[in-house]
Amino acid sequence: MSVASPDAPASLSPVRVAWRRFSSERPAAVGLLAVLGLLVASLLLPDDHHSPVVTPLVTAPLSLAAAFAAALMGILVASAIGVLAAGAGGWFERAATGLAGRLSILPLPLVAVAGAVAFGRDLPGLLIAIAAVVALPAVGPAHAVMRGLMRRELVTAAHAAGVPPRRILWRHLLPNAAARLAVAGWPALPRALVIECFAGFLGFGAVGGAGTLGTVMGNAAAHGDPVMLASAAAVLGGLLLALHSIGRGLLATVAEEERP
Amino acid sequence: MTAGLTVTGLTVGCGTRALVDRVGLEVAPGEVVALLGPAGSGKSLLLRALAGLPPPGVWVEGAAALDGRALTGGGEAPENPGPGFVLIPERASAALVQHRSLADLFAEALAIGGHGTTIVPVLQQAASLLERMGMTGASRRLALHPSDLSDGALWRAALALALAAGPRLVLADAPADGLDPSVRAAMLDRLAVWARETGAALLIAGRPDAGLDVAACRVLHLEHGRLVPEPQPRPRPVAADAAPAGPPVLSVRDLAVSFPVGPTRMTVLEGAGFELAEGDTLALLGESGSGKSIFARALLRLVPASAGQVTWRGRDLLSCDDATMRGLRREMQMLFPDARSAFDPLRTIGDHIAESLAALRPDIPKAERSTFVTNVLRKVGLPSSVADCRIGALTAAEAARAALARALAPEPRLLVCDEPLSRLDGDDRAAFLDRLLELRRDEHLTLVYATQDADQALRVGRRVLVMMTGRPVELAPAGTLPRDAHHPYTRAMLAAARASGPFLDGDPVPAVLVRGGCGLRARCAKARPFCASSVPTLEPVGPGHRVSCHYWDLPDGHGDPG
Ligand code: SF4
Numbered sequence: 175m176s177v178a179s180p181d182a183p184a185s186l187s188p189v190r191v192a193w194r195r196f197s198s199e200r201p202a203a204v205g206l207l208a209v210l211g212l213l214v215a216s217l218l219l220p221d222d223h224h225s226p227v228v229t230p231l232v233t234a235p236l237s238l239a240a241a242f243a244a245a246l247m248g249i250l251v252a253s254a255i256g257v258l259a260a261g262a263g264g265w266f267e268r269a270a271t272g273l274a275g276r277l278s279i280l281p282l283p284l285v286a287v288a289g290a291v292a293f294g295r296d297l298p299g300l301l302i303a304i305a306a307v308v309a310l311p312a313v314g315p316a317h318a319v320m321r322g323l324m325r326r327e328l329v330t331a332a333h334a335a336g337v338p339p340r341r342i343l344w345r346h347l348l349p350n351a352a353a354r355l356a357v358a359g360w361p362a363l364p365r366a367l368v369i370e371c372f373a374g375f376l377g378f379g380a381v382g383g384a385g386t387l388g389t390v391m392g393n394a395a396a397h398g399d400p401v402m403l404a405s406a407a408a409v410l411g412g413l414l415l416a417l418h419s420i421g422r423g424l425l426a427t428v429a430e431e432e433r434p
Numbered sequence: 435m436t437a438g439l440t441v442t443g444l445t446v447g448c449g450t451r452a453l454v455d456r457v458g459l460e461v462a463p464g465e466v467v468a469l470l471g472p473a474g475s476g477k478s479l480l481l482r483a484l485a486g487l488p489p490p491g492v493w494v495e496g497a498a499a500l501d502g503r504a505l506t507g508g509g510e511a512p513e514n515p516g517p518g519f520v521l522i523p524e525r526a527s528a529a530l531v532q533h534r535s536l537a538d539l540f541a542e543a544l545a546i547g548g549h550g551t552t553i554v555p556v557l558q559q560a561a562s563l564l565e566r567m568g569m570t571g572a573s574r575r576l577a578l579h580p581s582d583l584s585d586g587a588l589w590r591a592a593l594a595l596a597l598a599a600g601p602r603l604v605l606a607d608a609p610a611d612g613l614d615p616s617v618r619a620a621m622l623d624r625l626a627v628w629a630r631e632t633g634a635a636l637l638i639a640g641r642p643d644a645g646l647d648v649a650a651c652r653v654l655h656l657e658h659g660r661l662v663p664e665p666q667p668r669p670r671p672v673a674a675d676a677a678p679a680g681p682p683v684l685s686v687r688d689l690a691v692s693f694p695v696g697p698t699r700m701t702v703l704e705g706a707g708f709e710l711a712e713g714d715t716l717a718l719l720g721e722s723g724s725g726k727s728i729f730a731r732a733l734l735r736l737v738p739a740s741a742g743q744v745t746w747r748g749r750d751l752l753s754c755d756d757a758t759m760r761g762l763r764r765e766m767q768m769l770f771p772d773a774r775s776a777f778d779p780l781r782t783i784g785d786h787i788a789e790s791l792a793a794l795r796p797d798i799p800k801a802e803r804s805t806f807v808t809n810v811l812r813k814v815g816l817p818s819s820v821a822d823c824r825i826g827a828l829t830a831a832e833a834a835r836a837a838l839a840r841a842l843a844p845e846p847r848l849l850v851c852d853e854p855l856s857r858l859d860g861d862d863r864a865a866f867l868d869r870l871l872e873l874r875r876d877e878h879l880t881l882v883y884a885t886q887d888a889d890q891a892l893r894v895g896r897r898v899l900v901m902m903t904g905r906p907v908e909l910a911p912a913g914t915l916p917r918d919a920h921h922p923y924t925r926a927m928l929a930a931a932r933a934s935g936p937f938l939d940g941d942p943v944p945a946v947l948v949r950g951g952c953g954l955r956a957r958c959a960k961a962r963p964f965c966a967s968s969v970p971t972l973e974p975v976g977p978g979h980r981v982s983c984h985y986w987d988l989p990d991g992h993g994d995p996g
Contacts, residue, residue, distance in 0.1 A: 188780050188824070330736050331776035335786070335840060336763040336793035345789070346778045 192353065192427040202423020205416035209238070212413070226402045229390055230409040237374070237386040238413065240301060241367035247305035248366065249312055249359035256316025257351070260324060261343075267317070274313035282307040282365070283372040290378045300378050304369050308362040315358035323351055357428045360421040364414050371410055387413075437501055438462040438635045439484075439603050444496035446476070446483045446659075454480045454659040456496070461603070461635040466626045468646040469639040471656035472860030477639035478524065480656070481605045484637075485521035500603050500635075519603035520596045524611060529592040530580040536560065536591055537576040543598035563594040567624055568939050586617055586941035593625055604629065606638040614721035614886060615645055619930035620937035622649040641859045643887075648933035677896060682709035683880060684733075684848060689742035691725075691732050699740070700946045703728045703904045705971075707742070708897075710880055712847070717895025717912070718884040719927060723944040725904035726884040727771070730852045733882065734768055735759055746848065764794040766848040771856040773837035777825035783811075783836045784821030787843045794844040806843065814839045815869055831862035838870065842877075849874065850882045855890070867894070888931035892916060897978065900924045903953030904945030906972060910979040920975055920986040922958050952984070960985045 197203050216235045219228050252274075259270040289303030323329070324347065332342045374388020375395070385393065387410050394402035439461040446454035454476040461467045471477050483494045484505055498505040500518050523529050530539060540560035541553070557576060564572035567590040580588060589610045596604060609625065610618040622638070626649035629636035639656075640646045642665075647653050655662050691703040703725045710716055718726040731737045733744055735751055744751040746766065751759065770776040777786055787807045791798055798806060808818040814835045825833055834854060841849060854870070855863045871894065874881050883894045891898050892912045900908040900921060908921040919925045926938040940957040951966040952958070958965070965984055972980040 191826075327770055327772060327775040328778050330731070331768075331770055331837075331840075332778075332789075334734060334736055334763065334768045335790040336760050336844070337789055338760065338793065341789075341793075346781075349780050350778065 195427040196423040199423040199426045201419040205419030208416040226405040230406040233385050233387050233390050234409050241370050244301045244304035245363040245366040248308035248362045251309040252312035253316045253355045255313050257320050259317050260320035271317050274310050278311035283369045286369045287373050295378050300373055304366050308366045312359045312362050319354040319358050354428050357424045364417040439500055441498045446479050446494050448492050461637050463633040464630045466636040466650050468650035468653045470642045475656045476659040478607050481607050520601040522596045522606040524607045526588040526592040532580050543595050546599045567594045603635045608640040615930040616926045616938050619648045678711040678713040680711045683712045683747050684710040685745040687743045690740050691728050692740040702945050706906055713878045715881040715896045717891035717898045719891040719898050720901035721886050721942045723942050724901040726901045727852050730850050730884045764844045765846050767841035767846040769851040769854040771853040773833040774825050782822055787840050790843050810839045810843045830857050834866050848880045852884045888927045903948045907982045920981040921983050923954050960988050
């Protein structure tokens, strides 16, 4: 009997296999390039506060960074709740997932703004508020990921092989869950970006003189500058499209892994 | 003009490679021919080429004719193949448009067959075709969509729909694949009876172990795209030795498993028990939903038992604490149905085996573990390089052996196998079973082997415990069972494996749906009203032979469902 060819995709490291699958999704690769291009352009472009082309491009990375920070916090919180709920089961599982599900139908941008009023109008306060609201819809998918993994035969087989439960959690469940949790939580990033821009539009979250896409749009609306407003909105739209395309690529990596 | 299907020098290729090579065959009207071959032998491609549906990029040469009329020829598929033949695809769901009701689908197919479009006769004809394929309550089910049907009902609908247009030739690719052997055998038997009665030519293709010969007048063998003579049966290692002496090491009494469902509990296993001496073998035989897998897992406490007793070398496994149980796992290991899903895709095979050794064999120093890993891989017939592979890099056969290596690494005394061949086919299946039995004999392992294949059960087990709807229904020595099985369910499973009747009609009933009485009564030809009110218990009927049936001694066909 011969072992399958070492050149077979399956013999590559899981990270390289995931990258191959991701990059084979053309829109995802284009989306990733677009985001990287935006970051590079923002570093190279002069800081011209009055150009309708340059200003949105320069401010977009700050919006993206703020959204990323909020989404990351939100995903971590949602994953922790999802993992705990799946592990604990019983009433805690029902209560945690049920409550998160019910709260996530609230108008999240307004809840975030209300939260920012409570936590502080500056950027850190806004980020905490955004993290809290984007965590809500991510609890359900994170819980489903953990539930699905815990039911997989590899867990039963590890028990049968005498592996202690704690080691199964750290060595098998969490590493396998990490990529899936990232994929399940990815929609939190565009969601956080939209909420951050909405809040910025209302005047929340500005840091000193530097603005975010939302504050640029808010200022343009206040000063009657439709070109700047349209330009900033277009950059936001492009950024959201790119993030959704990247999410599609991430989904492809996990969807293929699930195949028998 | 030659009647039926005639195929001459049919070659199907891709680029410069011939995937099906100069195949010639004939299927006469009313004849049923089984075309058997392992995965990748070209069966599906051949059927698709005959149906004028070769995959893109594939060329077809040679000639095929139905009743003298060309099906293929000169490399071009006929533009309009006409309603004279039908191809039943490998998956039943692919044969049925999901968003349309069965009534709609039959109306269209019957209109093609020239049966008119008046609704009442169409529905009557559709119901009668479904009943011919063994679907109960057919007229009530015509309003359903394919997605509402169970796998068994889906196949019955797909077959009935294929016959609706009254084809002269039916090409069936792995028909009823994935169903339980006895259900599949009964369904194929019905299809063959239909072909013989209507004079249609029936060509069915599938794996050699798929039980297609149950319906066939003739069997052809395809390997690497060529028709070959029937392969010689390979010499098989002896499975079970003489009955081992000594007291039982594994004793199971009245084991039950139930799961909480809302305020109640759903029982999936009840009254299961047996005793096994050191080195003895027992096969658990049953269809899907019979409870054999749950039973196998409950033995090793991989699912929680709700009642009963499992004693291993005098220790009650159900009452010992988790740490003790983990320690005892050194002596008892398990093989799972899908070896691939039993491994973590992120870790190498060597990691898994070493992890098991670290947990169960603390006496082996860390530095020596890699030598152990290499040795156990060699023992199961794998090169040591497999230790560095992740499961995704292995074939199904290699994955199965890697799982065996992982199970054997701690040098267990009891091996519980839950359908370990279910993802293998053809030679891989036979080779794996041979190796498993050799190792069992060499290491004098006690073996519990769950399977839905009666042939395997008789080969592996010195005794066979037949499971149905979560209960044991017959326990007998493997030597006795083929000639003296008493339970109608056991007899049907043996008949399916031997490709002969009588078959059971209908689909298996899951344990959770059985409400009192015998779980077979809806399918049993011996059933009487009493069977609905009283659950039969295992009673001795001979030396080492016990049966759970109220009327096991009644001749066949003396039932009275009431
Ligand atoms: S005769 Fe009655 S008890 Fe026996 S198998 Fe048939 S239905 Fe069950």
